[in-house]
Amino acid sequence: MTSLLTGLNPEQAEAVTLPYQSALILAGAGSGKTRVLTTRIAYLIQSGQASPNSLLAVTFTNKAAREMVARLGTLLPINTRGMWIGTFHGLCNRMLRAHYQEARLPQAFQIIDIGDQQSFIKRLMKALAIDEKAYPPRQIQWFINNAKEEGLRASQLEAHDTFSRKMGEFYHVYEERCMQEGIVDFAELLLRCYELLLQHEALRRHYCDRFRYILIDEFQDTNRLQYKWLKLLAGIGLSQHAAVFAVGDDDQSIYAFRGAHAGNMKEFERDFAVQKIIKLEQNYRSHGNILDAANALIDNNQGRLGKNLWTAEGSGELIRVYNAATDFEEAAFIVEEVKALQAEGVSLSEIALLYRSNAQSRVLEHSLFNASLSYRVYGGMRFFERLEIKHALAYLRLMVQPEDDISLLRIINFPTRGIGSRSLEQLQDDAKQLGMSLWVTALQKCGPGLEQAKVQKGVTGFVALIKSMQQACRDLPLPEIIRYVIAQSGLVAHYAAEREGAERLDNLNELINAAVSFVHESEDDSLISFLSHASLEGGELQADQHQKALQLMTVHAAKGLEFHSVFLSGLEEGLFPHENSRSEANGLEEERRLMYVATTRARRRLYLSFSQSRMLHGQTHYNVPSRFIQEIPDHLLKWLQPKHQSVSNADFSSGWRPTASQLSGVSNAFSSNPVSNASKQITWKIGRTVSHGTFGTGVITNCEGQGKDLRVQVRFNRAGTKWLLLEYANLTLL
């Protein structure tokens, strides 16, 4: 018993050993959250308070779930396989599979990802002759998912205008078609599971009796439906309810834009009669200066639950800030610094390059590639999203759930078997008339009937192919099924014949390997189970995982990770904080939390960089430095100079604002040399940040004229874009 608790600080130990009650653990970044969570589980089991069966632990990502299971395995000599540890979606899927009849789902219901959902919606819109211009599919998708995440069915929606009424009507048709085809989207997994528990009292009681202990990670990221699901499962309203151990950090809530409701923390306190809120504030990750910066930054947000990170270690290095002229130059700077770090002995895999949006990675990748630095970009195409894999999965899905039109359409003519658009249209028309799935329609046409002559050879062949696959695979083990299907479907032959199909062929073989490891790791090794796994796990590409490579990812993707050194690039207004956040309620605060997450990823060294000009969406943007840099106290920052810039030049200005450190270091160059008339042509150039008495700060976006007619166009942060005559405007360079 003592061994579990050794090394824990008093707050951590208190959390781990809490008696039977619901509790909220406010766990700051790097405060040992995962350790507390897993040790809590181990403690409950080891002390005999709970059996592995009576526990349920829920996370947001598969990665977090895997990590929890792995750590638990090292703490306790128990079989973690059958335990209910997983993501919200994974656990809901599990429950729905177990009670598919009560949930009114086919046994082999298939889970569609957002891509499938998108094409499904488009197809449905086409069939209903809905104008894609007036109702963008993206928006409809967003509408449906949002409604579901609020726990709302189409029948429960209120429409105040034609637009939302039309959306609601479409949602209704969408629901029906999903049922008909036996497909379930991500949000539906949760909603269906919620309704299952809500409508089947006996079932609810069964699970409430069973799960006496529920643990939730990243609680600030739960949406309204997930919270409602939790309340049902925990038995709120019943005579006795489960002890819920919720771990979260309101300062790291960065998913409000997709429905996360950090207010759930407050509601949790009330609904679960929480008596104990434990704050974990000691940080074991970063040096003091980094934490001070993060604390100062987040202090600008209102209505926080309140938390201040501290460390027992020293303050460490200052945060390095770099002002680049162009995004290209910013990338060059990063490359140089990475090389220097490498020379100091820091492993490439311990260095992260973070950015606000994926579009920013290209310039960086380009420079890294030219410098022959190996890097790995996260968040790209994932294994199960690759085209060839989706094709293979579509065949497999069709075998277990042939009424899945999405899958049928994907592969009915791939590889090509002479089913052109004509015959496909015919089939779809017939299906619509019969009100049946494409598969059933095709079956009828091929069956011992009258119209056989009319039926395309291709369709008959396709039906026969699928049927023979079903037959042949009946008793094969999972990996063999996949081997058989990718061969018989013609996929292997197709890619073997293709000029650049070698990699796709490799991936198809990799799918067999994935099935082999799935069989080893999972207790249910059926095809249906594997298909769920493929849908729920994006499947990070395993390759190069251990290879030493620089880590490139968005700030969102970096949550939960830590690195020796972190580069945070593109710190510009409009980019970070993102332009769109201005129009969203509390958008700026969410951006600030995102910045907080980014800074707290670094253990030892943190770089912040911004660029005066940047290529985005095919045009050059001129942005002012991010306000987030200003929100970090001066004394924590160290401004770096571009190497090529001469200090004696009047154009010199390493920062957009003189700082204490800057002035003390290079005071002669800056303070004794006010901008002279002679240098104006050089100084007032596009991209420079300027300040105006009434309009405030802005960026020069254009200029024209000469001498005293020299005019510049300035885009001000608040006052909009204006042309100003330099002679009168009294602009100051920052």
Place this chain on the structure above:
DNA sequence: TTCCTTGTCGCCCGG
């Protein structure tokens, strides 16, 4: 049916 041109549109994330 395939291939190539043209046009449109774009944020961040996960299951």
Place this chain on the structure above:
DNA sequence: CGACAAGGAA
């Protein structure tokens, strides 16, 4: 800029 969908020509 670049990914991707749609439409025309071979």
